[in-house]
Amino acid sequence: MALILIAEDDHGTSRLAATALRNQGHEVITAPDGLSAWRLIEMRSPSLIVSDVNMPGMSGHDLLNRLRGHPRLALTPLILLTSLQERKDMRHGMALGANDYLTKPLRPKELIEAVGAQFDQQRRREAMQSSEVQGALAQALEQQAWDLHEQYEKRLARELSEQWPQDTHDEGSTHLEKATVLWAEIRHYQTWLEALAPHELSLVLKRFYENCGDTVHIFGAAALYFVGEGLVAIYADPADASTSAHHSLRALKAAQGLQKTGASMNAYIEEHLGGRHLPPFEVGVALHQGPVALTRLEGLLGGAAQYIPVGETVVQARTIRRLSPRVAGTITVSESVMRALTGTVKILGRYAIPWDADRAPLEVCAVQLLPQAEFPPKRTLR
Secondary structure, eight states, X not given: OOEEEEEOSOHHHHHHHHHHHHTTTOEEEEESSHHXXXXXXXXXXXXXXXXXXXXXXXXXXXXXXXXXXXXXXXXOOEEEEEETXXXXXXXXXXXXXXXXXXXXXXXXXXXXXXXXXXXXXXXXXXXXXXXXXXXXXXXHHHHHHHHXXXXXXXHHTSOHHHHSOOOTTOTTEEEEXXXXXXXXXXXXHHHHHHHSOHHHHHHHHHHHHHHHHHHHHHTTXXXXXXXXXXXXXXXXXXXXXXXXXXXXXXXXXXXXXXXXXXXHXXXXXXXXXXXXXXXXXXXXXXXXXXXXXXXXXXXXXXXXXXXXXXXXXXXXXXXXXXXXXXXXXXXXXXXXXHGGGTTTEEEEEEEEEOOOTTSOOEEEEEEEEOTTOSSOXXXXXX
């Protein structure tokens, strides 16, 4: 099996992680701080690194930065360990090129699944090395650290209001001339309604929504709204879009994260609601692009103002999500979104979605994100 390095100054967490991975057959070495970890990395060249963010001497971010700058070790997968309260650290780590992150307290099952996912990606990369597209994919990976830095570090450091193009003629609304609407819903929701008591359903939805919030936010959503059995997220470009990934690309990555979040809910449901003959917990996601207005409503909930997404783009996104055929493991995107995703996805199906008797149907595709081309090589976006 693989050689894995764990860099963690907390002895209990380090021992828990090492035991879980050794039980899977991996060889594990540990380091109590970043400097010791770096020496072991240079000497042993581990296949994967699991590192805490806050460590004495050299932090997990410093270790990651040094790793990504090393000509021989730059592609080594690294998973960060952080707490739920360290959202800024989490985003900074993703910008530096972390492959994944796990929150503390560490759960052995989540660690094993995250490590397994990284090795699966490595095997896919090795299988494609002889193909003509390998050169382009390798170039995309080499660009990853720089691209992620520009996409997240600059964008997420701003207030959300600074990210949205403002219409000075209407102080009550924010008008986005072009945005990507992400509409996600829990599949088989009617079955869940019938099978669970209200307090049980509330626990499931609370767990799901809490996990979704981080997933949507980390990829720079301009707005997030929970609607019954799902959510709506709006992705838009700032005024200076030349140094940022297109909003459709970020929405696609968030959609993939939401599907993984949904899949991870099954273990929680089995633990708390096992034996109820419930369907698998799955999340269906649709993406559509066009103009969106965020309308400000005053006087709700004790006087607090709220923004509500309105417009034909939002309605069409909901229609696409609800009428599209279910293709396992895919995300449904409209033709307008597909144009921005060229080179980053594999198309598994094309469909026409009726939505208005007097107008042409909406052309959509069922797609999967290519495993190594999360974002294309840097280019100027219009």
